[in-house]
Each structure stands twice: as structure tokens, then as C-alpha cells.
Amino acid sequence: MQTNGSADSEALSALRGEVRAWLKENMPTGWREAMTGVEQEAFVALQRDWFGKLVGAGYATPHWPAGWPGGGRSLAEQKVIYEEVARADAPRLIMYFVALYHAACTLIECGSQEQKDKYLPGILKGEVWCQGFSEPNAGSDLASLRTRAELKGDRYVINGQKIWSTMAQYADRCLLLARSGPSDPPQGGLVYLLADMRAKGVTVRPIHQITGDDEFCEVFFDDVEVPVEDRIGEDGAGWAVAQTTLASERGLTLVELSLRMRYALPRFRDVMQAQGRLDDPILRRDLGALTAKVHAACAVADRYLLKRIAGDEQVGDASIVKLCYSRTLRDFVSLGQRMAGLEGQYDVAFMRGATQETGHWALDFMNSYNWTIAGGSDEVQRNILSERMLGMPREPKAWRL
Numbered sequence: 237m238q239t240n241g242s243a244d245s246e247a248l249s250a251l252r253g254e255v256r257a258w259l260k261e262n263m264p265t266g267w268r269e270a271m272t273g274v275e276q277e278a279f280v281a282l283q284r285d286w287f288g289k290l291v292g293a294g295y296a297t298p299h300w301p302a303g304w305p306g307g308g309r310s311l312a313e314q315k316v317i318y319e320e321v322a323r324a325d326a327p328r329l330i331m332y333f334v335a336l337y338h339a340a341c342t343l344i345e346c347g348s349q350e351q352k353d354k355y356l357p358g359i360l361k362g363e364v365w366c367q368g369f370s371e372p373n374a375g376s377d378l379a380s381l382r383t384r385a386e387l388k389g390d391r392y393v394i395n396g397q398k399i400w401s402t403m404a405q406y407a408d409r410c411l412l413l414a415r416s417g418p419s420d421p422p423q424g425g426l427v428y429l430l431a432d433m434r435a436k437g438v439t440v441r442p443i444h445q446i447t448g449d450d451e452f453c454e455v456f457f458d459d460v461e462v463p464v465e466d467r468i469g470e471d472g473a474g475w476a477v478a479q480t481t482l483a484s485e486r487g488l489t490l491v492e493l494s495l496r497m498r499y500a501l502p503r504f505r506d507v508m509q510a511q512g513r514l515d516d517p518i519l520r521r522d523l524g525a526l527t528a529k530v531h532a533a534c535a536v537a538d539r540y541l542l543k544r545i546a547g548d549e550q551v552g553d554a555s556i557v558k559l560c561y562s563r564t565l566r567d568f569v570s571l572g573q574r575m576a577g578l579e580g581q582y583d584v585a586f587m588r589g590a591t592q593e594t595g596h597w598a599l600d601f602m603n604s605y606n607w608t609i610a611g612g613s614d615e616v617q618r619n620i621l622s623e624r625m626l627g628m629p630r631e632p633k634a635w636r637l
């Protein structure tokens with residue numbers, strides 16, 4: 237896989253130069269400092285502005301199909317764009333990743349033409365989407381969810397509660413997984429709906445986190461109506477549609493994040509230099525080992541992207557990407573904390589819109605756990621690999637209760 241200017245073909249080099257020049261001109265300068273310790277309003281304003289610019293330039297949607305602005309890019313072109321954005325340390329589109337990846341990939345793969353025409357333009361205009369899958373008693377065991385979707389005439393009536401819905405306080409739409417039929421087997425009887433977050437009966441309550449953020453929310457649905465035409469797939473086939481959403485969360489999102497981790501590696505060298513420890517043999521050994529791991533995680537993400545584009549994705553492929561990323565991120569942060577010493581234990585300046593490698597190590601440490609849980613915990617990914625990829629025996633039923 238080509239990763240730098242000198243190895244690129246002429247066309248890729250030209251694209252790389254274009255993206256790099258555009259970022260130099262348009263990227264908000266000093267955004268890390270500006271986003272440290274600020275209220276959410278400032279963060280939202282930055283996200284909206286940056287989203288508009290990236291979409292306008294066609295760099296927010298390289299993974300969308302041809303025919304859509306910015307879409308139809310080859311794998312190599314997508315990678316060039318992700319790499320340059322990561323290299324420039326541009327703000328992450330945290331408010332929009334559910335719309336750009338989870339919602340868009342689900343609509344593109346499973347939605348009808350009418351649904352694509354209805355919703356994809358809204359995403360490009362800046363509609364925020366959230367994901368309403370998890371419930372207080374249905375996280376890892378997602379299929380046991382209880383939010384009801386009762387079909388009444390030409391609409392579903394929704395009652396229930398979702399939790400951990402990222403950025404739901406700003407969301408216009410929700411990818412909602414609910415139960416419309418029997419729960420035996422639990423994966424049957426589910427329906428996948430596109431719910432309007434402004435509809436009557438929707439209540440959103442942000443959850444305040446230890447980091448100072450309120451990134452995710454509880455969402456309550458009380459007799460909320462969703463028209464039948466906003467259902468993706470058949471009634472009862474919601475589980476299969478949800479797998480598409482989860483695959484984009486576990487795989488595609490992490491291609492960009494893995495690259496961001498790679499481009500954050502020089503931060504360690506800077507710290508070692510500032511501390512006069514460039515020759516420290518232990519740190520050199522550990523940084524070498526980490527560098528190899530980070531590059532391996534990027535290679536795994538690359539391979540996933542290749543398989544996905546070739547239509548050759550297998551059960552478990554996205555889980556491998558997620559496991560590699562989450563474990564490597566934990567190692568990354570733990571080396572950072574170790575290098576920073578005492579300061580790495582108490583410096584918790586909160587930075588909005590950053591990745592998990594801000595260099596504020598105590599904060600990064602807390603955030604590094606996100607990816608061992610979000611989109612299915614590490615244990616659940618290992619279960620998928622052992623049971624569904626390797627065909628090993630399923631765990632005893634009693635553990636599931």
C-alpha cells in the first residue's frame with residue numbers, strides 16, 4: 237500500500253498536493269488550544285464550520301459512491317485524503333461521524349433509492365445523526381433490546397429508552413433499532429427505523445462524564461411516531477441491517493483513527509527530546525515496539541478497506557480492525573503517561589473535538605477506554621472471532637443470562 241508522496245503515482249501525488257494545500261489554507265489554526273476547556277457551543281460552532289468546509293471541498297465523503305459530492309474515490313485516493321487530514325492534525329468530525337459513516341453506509345448498502353435521495357443530501361447539508369441501539373439492559377447482548385415499535389396503520393409507534401447515544405443532543409435523526417415482533421429468537425422481530433429526533437415524544441438527556449464532556453446521552457421515546465417509509469429493510473430484518481451499521485463503526489471509522497495514531501507518533505520523540513531523553517534505551521525500545529504496533533494496526537485497517545471495496549468482507553474482519561486499534565491505543569496512551577511521569581497523572585485539561593492522542597495523558601487515558609467498549613466491547617469482538625470466524629463452540633448459555 238502506498239503511503240507517501242514519493243511512492244505515489246503522478247495522479248495520487250497531485251491529489252496529495254491538492255489536499256495538503258487546501259488543508260494549509262482552510263484548517264482552523266490553533267484549534268487544539270481553542271477547544272481546550274471550552275463549553276459545547278464553541279465546539280459545535282467549530283464542528284459545523286469545519287464540516288461545511290470539508291464537504292464543500294469533497295474531502296468528507298471519499299468513501300461515498302460516485303454520483304455524490306466527493307464520492308467515487310478509489311481506495312488509494314481515499315487513503316491519501318485520510319492520511320493528509322491525519323497528518324495535518326485537523327479536528328475530527330465527532331459530531332458527524334455517525335451521519336457520514338454509520339448512517340450513510342447503512343443507507344447506501346441497505347436503503348431504497350427513495351431513502352438515499354431523501355436522506356443523503358440532508359447529511360451533506362449538515363444534519364446530525366445519532367445511533368439508538370444500546371439500552372440500559374441491552375449493550376453487549378444487543379438482541380435483548382426492549383424498545384417497542386408497534387405498527388399502527390402506516391406508522392410505527394415507539395416506546396422505550398436508549399442509552400450512550402453519541403451526540404444525540406444535537407441530532408436531527410436517529411438510527412433506531414427496536415422490537416416490532418416476537419423475541420424468540422431475539423435477533424428476529426427487530427425493525428430498523430430512521431427516527432426524527434425533533435418528533436413529539438423524544439426526550440434527550442446528556443450524560444456528564446468524568447472527563448468533563450457530555451459526549452453521549454440517554455434518549456427516551458414516548459409514543460413517538462415513525463412513518464413506515466422510514467424503515468430500512470423488512471420488518472423483522474432489523475438485525476441484519478444493524479450489522480451493516482456496526483461493521484462501518486468497527487471498521488471504516490477506524491481506518492482514519494489508526495492513521496491519526498500513526499501521525500501522532502512523533503509526539504513521543506518531541507517529549508523525549510524536550511526531556512533530554514532521546515538516548516534513553518528503555519524508552520527507545522518501548523517506542524520502537526509501539527511504532528511497530530501502530531503501523532501493524534494501520535496495515536490491518538488498510539487490508540480491511542481493500543476487502544470491503546472488493547466486496548469480499550467476511551464476518552469478523554471489522555472486529556479484527558477494532559481489536560487492533562483499541563489495544564494499540566491503550567499501549568499508546570500508557571507509554572505517553574509513563575513518559576510524562578507525574579504530570580501525566582493529573583493534567584486533565586479537557587479538549588473537545590480531538591482524537592484520543594491529545595498529549596493530555598490523563599484525559600487520553602480515560603478516553604482510551606472508549607474504544608474497548610464502543611461499537612461492541614473487546615470481549616464481544618473476541619467472541620465474534622472465536623464463534624463466528626473460527627467456528628469454535630459458543631459460550632455456555634448460563635453466562636448469557
Ligand SMILES: Cc1cc2nc3c(=O)[nH]c(=O)nc-3n(C[C@H](O)[C@H](O)[C@H](O)COP(=O)(O)OP(=O)(O)OC[C@H]3O[C@@H](n4cnc5c(N)ncnc54)[C@H](O)[C@@H]3O)c2cc1C
Nearest residue numbers: 367368369370375376400401402606609610611612613615
Ligand atoms: C464512547 C462510547 C460511545 C458509544 N456510542 C454509542 C452510540 O452512539 N449508540 C449506541 O447505541 N451505543 C453506544 N455506545 C454503547 C456501546 O455500544 C455499549 O457500551 C457496548 O455495546 C457495551 O454494552 P454495555 O455498556 O451495556 O456493557 P455490558 O454489555 O453490560 O458489558 C459489561 C462487561 O461485560 C462484558 N461482557 C458482556 N457480555 C459478554 C460476553 N458474552 N462474553 C464476555 N464478556 C462479556 C463486556 O465486555 C464488558 O466488559 C457507546 C459506548 C461508548 C463507550
